Amino acid sequence: MHFFPALFFLFLLFSTYSPCIQAASSPTIDELGSGYNTIVDENDQIILQSGLVLHVGDQYISEDNTLYEIVTIEGSLAKARYIDSEPTLSLEMELITVQGAADNNQPIIAIYHTHTDESYIPTDGNSTTPGQGSIMQVGDRFSSRLKEIGYKPLHSKTLHDPHDANAYQRSRRTFMKLLERQPAALFDLHRDSGPLASYKTTINGQDAAKILLVVGRQNQNQATTLQYAKKIKATADNTYKGLIRGIFMARGNYNQDLNPRSMLLEMGTQYNTREAAEYSAALFADILPSIIAPKPLPASPEPAATDPLISGTSSDTKTTTENPAPTVSDIQDSGITITSILSIIGAVLLGIIVYLYLSTGNWQEAKNKLYKFYKYEFTNFIGPRKKRND
Numbered sequence: 001m002h003f004f005p006a007l008f009f010l011f012l013l014f015s016t017y018s019p020c021i022q023a024a025s026s027p028t029i030d031e032l033g034s035g036y037n038t039i040v041d042e043n044d045q046i047i048l049q050s051g052l053v054l055h056v057g058d059q060y061i062s063e064d065n066t067l068y069e070i071v072t073i074e075g076s077l078a079k080a081r082y083i084d085s086e087p088t089l090s091l092e093m094e095l096i097t098v099q100g101a102a103d104n105n106q107p108i109i110a111i112y113h114t115h116t117d118e119s120y121i122p123t124d125g126n127s128t129t130p131g132q133g134s135i136m137q138v139g140d141r142f143s144s145r146l147k148e149i150g151y152k153p154l155h156s157k158t159l160h161d162p163h164d165a166n167a168y169q170r171s172r173r174t175f176m177k178l179l180e181r182q183p184a185a186l187f188d189l190h191r192d193s194g195p196l197a198s199y200k201t202t203i204n205g206q207d208a209a210k211i212l213l214v215v216g217r218q219n220q221n222q223a224t225t226l227q228y229a230k231k232i233k234a235t236a237d238n239t240y241k242g243l244i245r246g247i248f249m250a251r252g253n254y255n256q257d258l259n260p261r262s263m264l265l266e267m268g269t270q271y272n273t274r275e276a277a278e279y280s281a282a283l284f285a286d287i288l289p290s291i292i293a294p295k296p297l298p299a300s301p302e303p304a305a306t307d308p309l310i311s312g313t314s315s316d317t318k319t320t321t322e323n324p325a326p327t328v329s330d331i332q333d334s335g336i337t338i339t340s341i342l343s344i345i346g347a348v349l350l351g352i353i354v355y356l357y358l359s360t361g362n363w364q365e366a367k368n369k370l371y372k373f374y375k376y377e378f379t380n381f382i383g384p385r386k387k388r389n390d
Contacts, residue, residue, distance in 0.1 A: 030168070030252055031115070036194040039078045041068060047080060050212065050266070051193025052250055054078045058217070061233070061247040106152040107184035107292060111139045114171035114255075116159045118191035123274035127193075130161050134274045135191050138267050142189065142281035149289060154181055168255065175255045175262070184292050185261040188254065191277070192266035199269040200276075201242045209268025209277040210245035211236075211284060216264075217249050219257030228261055235287045243283055 032051045039048040039060065047068060048060055058070045060080065068080035117128040118135040136157050143153035156178060160170040171188070178186060192199065192212060199210045213229045215222065229247045236244045245266075256262045265284070267277045 030250070030254075031163075031190075032193060033163075034193075035076065036192075037076045037078060039068070039070065039080050041080055041082060048246065048248070049194040049198045050248070051269075052214070052248060052266075055251040058251060059083070059249040061230075061249075063242070063244070063246050065233075106150060108154050108181055109146050109151045109288070109292075110154045110156070110178040110181065110183035110186040111143055112156040112158065112171060112174050112178060112186070112188055113139060113190070114160055114167050114188050115163050115190055116157070117161055117163050119270070120191065120268070120272055120274040120277060121270050122272070127270040128163065130163075131159055133191075135189055135267065135277075137274060138191075138277045138281050139189050141278035142187070142285055145282040145285035146288070149285060151285075151288070154178060154183060168252075172255050172258075175258060179259060185263070185288075186259060188262070188264045189281075190264060190266050192269050194269045196269060196271035199245065199272055203240050203243060203279075203283060206279055207273065207276040208243065208280045208283065209272040211243060211268075211280055212245045212266035213247045214254060214264035214266060215247060215249045216253040216256045217251055219253040221256055221260035222249075224260040225256050225262070229263060231291055232263070232287070235290045236284070239287050239290075240283050243280060 030053055032053060036049050036051045037054050038046055039050075039054070041047050047062055047066075054070055054073055056070055056073060060068045060070075062068065066085045067083040069083050070078045070080045072079045113133070113135055115133070116136060117130045117133040119126055119129045119133050121127050124134050139155050139157070143155040146153040156174055158171075158174045160167050160174070175186065201208050201210050213232060215226050215229050219225075226247070226249065233244045233247060254262070254264045256264075267280060
């Protein structure tokens with residue numbers, strides 16, 4: 001008899017914790033421990049160099065919006081075939097409007113770091129600094145710029161070291177805590193690996209680090225997240241050409257199965273300076289208002305009159321605009337008018353009078369019967385209540 005309650009409890013437990021179970025069941029290496037991979041096209045021209053682990057079927061939208069798919073991998077060299085070319089990615093995606101969870105209607109932008117050890121050699125002397133990776137300082141710059149332009153940043157510096165196959169399982173718990181604040185978007189800031197030439201650029205006369213957007217292919221939100229990434233790239237291309245290096249669709253989910261507006265950002269390579277990466281983070285923040293905007297608060301309706309039935313408020317009753325008190329016009333619109341109500345009452349009274357006349361045979365008897373009803377029946381009904389009140 002206790003089998004079914006126990007089974008139901010196990011079902012609820014699995015439903016609640018299945019995201020963590022899913023992540024823990026198949027940890028994968030998503031980045032190389034050292035070195036980088038090179039992807040070439042069918043003419044052996046380099047199209048991407050990255051520390052991301054590659055798999056056949058991974059796709060890449062290059063800086064010039066050419067779509068490739070990896071078909072073979074031999075060691076650190078992968079070959080990709082040309083699939084399609086999009087001259088320009090669409091800027092027509094609907095602006096994401098959200099009701100900010102913070103004061104003043106400011107949307108929350110969540111920032112975290114799965115690999116909290118990643119650093120920049122020219123600035124820090126090492127490519128990794130366990131527990132103190134300068135990628136978190138890049139997150140600080142991103143956060144400060146977001147605040148300056150009207151967002152409420154939520155920057156988590158929870159450590160997820162070591163940099164191993166279980167890092168995403170650990171950061172997944174951080175991600176789920178951030179989701180409790182209902183952010184408009186979430187960004188996982190990383191630092192890629194590769195030669196400096198693949199990520200170095202200059203924007204407005206200042207050194208910058210290119211940014212690679214990464215979309216996981218193993219999640220139910222892939223299509224939505226990819227469109228979101230395309231919108232980001234199109235907006236950045238229109239504002240800061242060369243800031244976005246491209247979009248890489250890799251095997252894995254990168255916690256994007258939990259929210260379609262989660263994006264992994266590779267902020268330069270280990271050979272960029274941290275200052276260049278910080279500058280790019282600020283530029284990236286600048287493009288977000290064209291993608292994610294606060295939802296305007298509804299304008300307060302002008303009261304039509306001081307009558308509480310018309311304004312929908314009263315000092316004696318708690319009437320809201322969602323369920324306003326009925327007005328005379330409301331009653332008329334519903335097909336019920338004051339005249340019709342009086343007509344119904346009159347018809348009822350007339351029917352009573354006619355009934356009394358027919359049942360007694362003359363008006364005097366009808367009058368006497370009505371008097372007795374009032375004196376005995378009606379009084380007996382009202383009288384006891386009066387006595388109880390007394």
